[in-house]
Amino acid sequence: MKLSELVDTTREVAATTSRLAKIDALARLLRDAAPDELPALIGLLLASPRQGRLGVGWRGIAALEVTHATDATLTIADVDRALDELAHASGAGSAGARSETLRALASAATADEWDFLARAMLGELRTGALGGVLLDAIAKASDRPPATVRRAAMLSGDLGATAALALTGTAEDLENVSLEVLRPVLPMLAGTAATPSAALELTGEASVEYKLDGARIQVHRHGDDVGVYTRSLADITHRVPEIVDIVRALPAHDLILDGETLALDEDGGPRPFQETMSRFGADVSREIALRPWFFDVLHVDGRDLLDEPLSARLEELDRVAGDWRMPGVVTSEPSAAEEVSREALAAGHEGVVVKAIDSPYSAGRRGKSWVKVKPVLTYDLVVLGAEWGSGRRRGKLSNLHLGARDPDGEFGEPGGFVMVGKTFKGLTDALLAWQTETFASYETSRSEYAVLLRPELVVEIAIDGVQRSPRYPGGLALRFARVKGYRPDKTAVEADTIQSLRALLRE
Structure with a gap:
């Protein structure tokens, strides 16, 4: 299959x-693909290449100067081979090798194809082809029941492999996909609510548990063999030996546990999120120890618990996890839920997750059975630039470059601005149109990818917090930033400062 077919x-x-139209279009594409192309095709559609980390960033892509092809000749297989080369480059000279591979791929691609590939590699595709839509497209293309396809994807943890099985295997093959110890499954996800009381209205009686500012982990054990996996199902077992040791000591032979982990400081409080994540991307370091908290159990010694109610799973969790259990209470009283939330926040955690006590474990699903509640912070920041959109946003200025005020000139001239993040979330069609028209009056320069602006427009941004980051000159980055609205009533000198954001790191 040609890459141009995927781009179109x-x-x-x-x-x-x-x-429905999205599902129809994707189903046609999947039917036309060869079986061995499906995993790569699915990875590109999700902007999550099957190879995982490619070692490629925005700067490396933006720095390329190539002449793109005029004819569309690249195939999905060509792209997949190039991504393999990027992922496997290591050791001395690997940076140069990646640059050469990128240059060759960009030269072989048309301008439209390269725009697609760059965004797919950076995880910024935004076509609307999310996992749920793709699952329904796989079901339609293969003429299999959507519920069967969804469950197979959940239990295999691999949407590409599920597509290949659905389109080339038998109905029985798909139905026989089951939970296996040491094969990670897609994690159950949570919806959101403004308060614990509002969450209880959705769930009814629930387990109200701490929501940590940590990293999601799924832990599997078969005897002495232990596997630890991230939210995206990456295997990090070799990086977290302290968690492996804890799980080996639990009173079971076979286990699948769901939970979170974070690093604690000398006083037992949570370290910043970035310090926890540093253990996931580097070799083992005993300088920062990770502590797990388990909040669900999917399998114990031959007994699958996915379809059993949370109440039954918690009984087993209490038995096998003991002191490693996530704090929480089972209640239907809003006052009790609010109290747990206050306790969690006072201990330095993000908030709570409210879980319907009769709910099964719906791997890979985000619904109303689990509802997370955490406070939302808002800051007034300045727009420093915007990137051109793609897909439905093609031709419109979309992804905003956000800056905080630097009153002391720590990063430049006193009263200037320092970049702290980007976001395209929360932008309506009306705002996109307004930005594209209005930003021209503030433009200072432009490139193929972005327009830079005079720092005069103030926008209110909601965030979940900040984290340390070398990506931006201020040394921090916004977490889960989204646009609440522009503030024409405020001038840039009234924007929030880099110091106010930095204070969140300590908090």
């Missing part, structure tokens, strides 16, 4: 708001 389909998917 994603453009069609992005251009419609109809879920």
Whole structure:
């Protein structure tokens, strides 16, 4: 299959708001693909290449100066081989090798194809072809029941492999996909609510548990063999020996546990999120120890618990996890839920997760059975620039470059601004149109990818917090930033400062 067919389909998917139309377009694409192309195809559609980390960043892509091809000749297989080369480059000279591979790929691609590939590699595709839509497209393309396809994907943890099985295997093959110890499954996800009381209205009687500012982990054990996996199902077992030791000591032979982990400081309080994440991306370091908290159990010694109610799973969790159990209470009283939330926040955690006590474990699903509640912070920041959108946002200025005021000139001239993050979330079609028209009056320069602006427009941004980051000159980055609205009533000198954001690191 040619890459151009994938690019044309994603453009069609992005251009419609109809879920059914998206599913139809994707189903046609999947039917036309060869079986061995499906895993790579699915990875590109999700902007999550099957190879995992590629070692490629925005700067490396933006720095390329190439002449793109005029004819569309690249195939999915060509792209997959190039991504393999990027992922496997290591050791001395690997940076140069990656640059050469990128240059060759960009030269072989048309301008439209390269725009697609760059965004797919950076995880910024935004076509609307999310996992749920793709699952329904796989079901339609293969003429299999959507519920069967969804469950197979959940239990295998691999959407590409599920697509290949659904389209090339038998109905029985798909139905026989089951939970296996040491094969990670997609984690159950939570919706959101403004308060614990509002969450209880959705769930009814629930287990109200701490929401840590840590990293999601799924832990499997078969005897002395232990596997530890991230939210995205990456294997990090070799990086977390302290968690492996804890799980080996639990009273069971076979286990699958769901939980979170974070690093604690000398006083037993949570370290910043970035310090926890540093253990996931580097070799083992005993300088920062990780402590697990388990909040669910999916399997114990031959007994699958996915379809059993949370109440039954918690009984088993209490038995096998003991002191490693996530703090929480089972209640239907809003006052009790609010109290747990206050306790969690006072201990330095993010908030709470409210879980319906009768709910099964719906791997990979985000619904109303689990509802997270955490306070939202808002800051007034200045727009320093914007990137051109793709798909439905093609031709419109979308991803905002956000700056905080630097009153002391720590990062430049006193009263200047320092970049602290980007976001495209929360932008309506009306705001996109307004930005594209209005930003021209503030433009200082532009490139193929972005327009830079005079720092005069103030926008209110909601965030979940900040984290240390070398990516931006201020040394921090916004977490889960989204636009609440522009503030024409405020001038840039009234924007929040880098110091006020930095204070969140300590908090």
